Amino acid sequence: MTDRSGAAPTYASPRDPESYRAGFACVVGRPNAGKSTLVNALVGTKVAITSDRPQTTRHTIRGIVHRDDAQLVLVDTPGLHRPRTLLGNRLNELVIGTLAEVDVIAFCLPSDQKVGPGDEFIARTLAEVRTPVVALATKANLVESQRLVQHLIEIDRLGDWADIVPVSSLEDYQVDVVADVLCSHLPVSPPLYPEGELTDEPDRVMIAELVREAALEGVRDELPHSLAVVVEEMVERPGRTEKQGPLLDVHVTVFVERQSQKAIVIGAKGSRLRDVGTRARAGIEALLGTRVYLDLHVKVAKDWQRDPKQLQRLGF
Numbered sequence: 321m322t323d324r325s326g327a328a329p330t331y332a333s334p335r336d337p338e339s340y341r342a343g344f345a346c347v348v349g350r351p352n353a354g355k356s357t358l359v360n361a362l363v364g365t366k367v368a369i370t371s372d373r374p375q376t377t378r379h380t381i382r383g384i385v386h387r388d389d390a391q392l393v394l395v396d397t398p399g400l401h402r403p404r405t406l407l408g409n410r411l412n413e414l415v416i417g418t419l420a421e422v423d424v425i426a427f428c429l430p431s432d433q434k435v436g437p438g439d440e441f442i443a444r445t446l447a448e449v450r451t452p453v454v455a456l457a458t459k460a461n462l463v464e465s466q467r468l469v470q471h472l473i474e475i476d477r478l479g480d481w482a483d484i485v486p487v488s489s490l491e492d493y494q495v496d497v498v499a500d501v502l503c504s505h506l507p508v509s510p511p512l513y514p515e516g517e518l519t520d521e522p523d524r525v526m527i528a529e530l531v532r533e534a535a536l537e538g539v540r541d542e543l544p545h546s547l548a549v550v551v552e553e554m555v556e557r558p559g560r561t562e563k564q565g566p567l568l569d570v571h572v573t574v575f576v577e578r579q580s581q582k583a584i585v586i587g588a589k590g591s592r593l594r595d596v597g598t599r600a601r602a603g604i605e606a607l608l609g610t611r612v613y614l615d616l617h618v619k620v621a622k623d624w625q626r627d628p629k630q631l632q633r634l635g636f
């Protein structure tokens with residue numbers, strides 16, 4: 321693969337090629353289990369989008385952990401959940417396909433919640449693939465030690481795990497242990513990606529996620545499941561002087577399912593959409609390192625979650 325500038329990539333020179341490991345890990349768990357936060361803690365910078373609302377991670381986002389002894393490529397999956405709509409089905413197909421291809425799976429089970437039917441569903445799915453699974457008691461800082469022990473026992477009963485590790489991504493408790501354990505399951509291999517690369521997610525997907533995150537912020541209804549974002553076009557504005565500097569025009573469409581949801585996203589006299597645009601633009605400028613003019617449109621695509629044609633158009 322080539323990097324964005326087109327220059328020849330520099331690969332890490334492993335200290336000991338005989339023992340250097342590299343491979344893929346997939347992070348699964350029910351919605352809100354702490355998957356994205358774990359990926360960010362492992363990689364050490366924000367690559368996946370977190371929110372306190374379930375299922376905000378629609379796309380598979382990779383973060384890459386570079387170590388002296390290993391390179392761990394993390395695949396952050398959408399919430400693995402029981403399919404209710406066609407979208408749910410597609411997501412689960414995507415997740416299962418990914419599970420079979422990776423070298424190790426991290427299964428997140430939040431310590432502040434009992435092991436439940438959602439976790440059992442995922443455990444059954446994991447039992448179908450041969451990939452080793454490391455079970456993680458996430459958000460360990462949220463509970464007393466007695467409750468944590470109980471949680472670890474419940475996890476142990478749930479399936480056949482390669483390891484079980486309690487972790488808190490926010491408190492940086494045992495994040496390094498999780499990295500060690502995941503790396504121990506990778507094959508001996510030269511590095512797969514150039515050093516310093518954190519994510520190979522295309523800019524468009526990251527931009528769409530930034531807009532989606534901004535559009536969801538503070539909305540207290542069922543919008544998360546009804547919102548999809550498409551980056552239609554990214555073009556450099558012609559005729560800019562050197563003094564003005566480059567400006568990138570980014571045209572984005574936010575799809576909602578119903579007219580009422582469109583009104584929520586736009587807000588009174590467009591006030592909310594302007595805020596969404598301002599927040600998202602700041603993130604996009606930070607991501608791309610250039611000034612951006614963000615053009616946001618909200619469109620109603622009726623029942624897009626259930627319509628195969630619409631799903632394809634929206635990139636699912």
Ligand SMILES: Nc1nc2c(ncn2[C@@H]2O[C@H](COP(=O)(O)OP(=O)(O)OP(=O)(O)O)[C@@H](O)[C@H]2O)c(=O)[nH]1
Pocket residue numbers: 349350351352353354355356357358369370371372373374375376377398399458459460461462487488489490491
């Ligand atoms: N206290 C505490 N909260 C955490 C920890 N890890 C994650 N959280 C919180 O749990 C919530 C969900 O975390 P995410 O990382 O977005 O969860 P996710 O599994 O990626 O969620 P989906 O994308 O919905 O599947 C967020 O509000 C996080 O801040 C932790 O170690 N301690």
